[in-house]
Amino acid sequence: MKKHFAATRALDGLVLDIANGEVLALMGANGAGKSTLVNILSGALQADAGTLELAGQAYAPASPRDAARHGVVTVHQSTDRVGAAGQRVADVLLLDRFASGDGALFVSRRSIRKQALDVLAHTGFALDVDADFGDLGAADRQLVAIARAVAAQAKVLILDEPTASLSQAEAERLFAVLRDLKTRGIAILYISHRMADLQAIADRVVVLRGGVVAADFVRPVPFDAAVEAMIGRPLASARVAARPMADRVVLDLRGVRLLAHSPAFDLQVCRGEVVAITGHLGAGKSRLLRALFGLESLAAGSVELQGQPYAPRGPQEAIASGVGLAGEDRHRSSLLPAGWPGATVAGTIALPHLHRWFPRGWLRPSVERKVAQSAITRLGIRTRGPDAPMETLSGGNQQKVVLARWQSEPQHLMLLDEPFQGVDVGARADIIAALRADTQTATLIATSDPEEALEVADRIYVIQHHDLQPASEHGSAAVLV
Structure with missing residues (x-):
């Protein structure tokens, strides 16, 4: 064939x-x-x-x-x-x-x-x-x-x-x-x-x-x-070595409850750190990330971003605060429908930044293409160029483009919900390398696969029934086995 x-x-x-x-x-x-x-x-x-x-x-x-x-x-x-x-x-x-x-x-x-x-x-x-x-x-x-x-x-x-x-x-x-x-x-x-x-x-x-x-x-x-x-090469499956935490806390959650009846928990994520939350479907992983992006509300607790109170009323406020989200279903949450204007590699990366890149409303495709070409080179995105329709890319390359969207502008906090869904191990290794090379952004990942958490994270938390605990405490490590 x-x-x-x-x-x-x-x-x-x-x-x-x-x-x-x-x-x-x-x-x-x-x-x-x-x-x-x-x-x-x-x-x-x-x-x-x-x-x-x-x-x-x-x-x-x-x-x-x-x-x-x-x-x-x-x-x-x-x-x-x-x-x-x-x-x-x-x-x-x-x-x-x-x-x-x-x-x-x-x-x-x-x-x-x-x-x-x-x-x-x-x-x-x-x-x-x-x-x-x-x-x-x-x-x-x-x-x-x-x-x-x-x-x-x-x-x-x-x-x-x-x-x-x-x-x-x-x-x-x-x-x-x-x-x-x-x-x-x-x-x-x-x-x-x-x-x-x-x-x-x-x-x-x-x-x-x-x-x-x-x-x-x-x-x-x-x-x-x-x-x-x-x-064509061996891929180490052991957990990455945890890096020392920076002294600068970017995200600070205190006494947070996802639901009115769920337990309260704390969580801190530092600059340059990758923290993974793993647990079963419906345990609360996506709910937490969506709340931090202004798509849902927390039942209780306080949140600080960069030492300041943070309570976004919607994605626009979250993005303006330096927070980006790659949702669990990229086709519904991150990609424009096939055939729409802007449903290209360059357009997908530029979409949430248009008002900052082009404040007067006049789009400059050359600027979008330049940023996209840089991302293609940096992340090893396999595509024929910045103007390629997203529908022509494989799942792993589409996910790299979604990641490039948020890395194209300085971010305080990156939220990734099931970032390796439908991504092969080669592309996954490229994405992990890009995340761990970012020393300025705090990254919070939600994944239902413990092996993925072990591959990417400096610290791992387990969430059960909307209750978040470090993987090493209260027997939560059993979930990772």
Whole structure:
């Protein structure tokens, strides 16, 4: 299989097979060819050369809908196109059925609700079918997308970082569903870089590099060898050495309560320090970061930034105070929709700074491009240039652009919510290096993956039921094991 984009060889003679009832995990650094392969399999792209076979028959899907008709269903990392605000979960679950014309001509709300409940019962997911899809968090939207794909009776199911937004309990339920699908002979192509996922579900792990298969491992997977095959060098997995704290406290929380009934806690983050908060989904990590960015309110307590009282009434005040936030779902919180003016690398970086860079309202694209080109060089962003649309970048490179947005202006405090979601280990290493090289900014990270916290942080806190404790106290370290 071959696919070129101008002078770039995305796939360069790739040979790959997957058997019925097999979970094949696909790993690869940014630009290795994963997204191109998935787009070809799902009908979004056509290969330049090579052939595809599905169940022994020639397979050449002309579109994603055509691929789905053949039984190849893809659940993408972004769920923006799964459903929209105003749609009930029940309607989103049954959209494929309605679009195919297989359903009855006239259906009642009761019938739709019953069919949706049957879909969820089949997957084992606990979701409110009457809820508005637009009100769901990232994890629940991902569960809706997966449940809809399972209901489509796929022969080949492609999952792109499916556990990136899921709690451990939700991930275990997903793995149970996938094991059940295996027994029915469904082939599953599973894209992930999480060791826990590979250990839990993968029968084989194929590593792509430069558009070809660099390694093929069978269970049990030697993760270190897989990482080395992926990036061409060994990657230390041990925790980084903690640096001595600076004497300048940037963020000072005293007696903070996230909810009226939750325990009070203190937290200080110093200049040049990276502090990670880890814990299960819904424990309060995102709530804390959103409150510090002015998107929510704290129930109690005081906050100081640079020694001054800090209580932003919205993101604009937070940004003006030198606080930046990269939300957990970059597609919804940090990126403009594809095709919009400014939905480029340069435009994405410049967006929150426009009023400071261009106070008279006259935009100067050359200024935006200069800042973007500096970020591309500094962070190793793989793109054709500052004017490249964000939709053409891989997940890891998109996240680097989001980080570059806040590093393009001096910040007192950087808030990063699940910054490594959908990011391969190579890009993750680049992001970690950039964070730890910043000696002026205090950085607070929320991550549901303890291994990520161990990789990046000088200090780690564990949050449970909206109660924050240092990882070394009160038995909280057990959460990191």
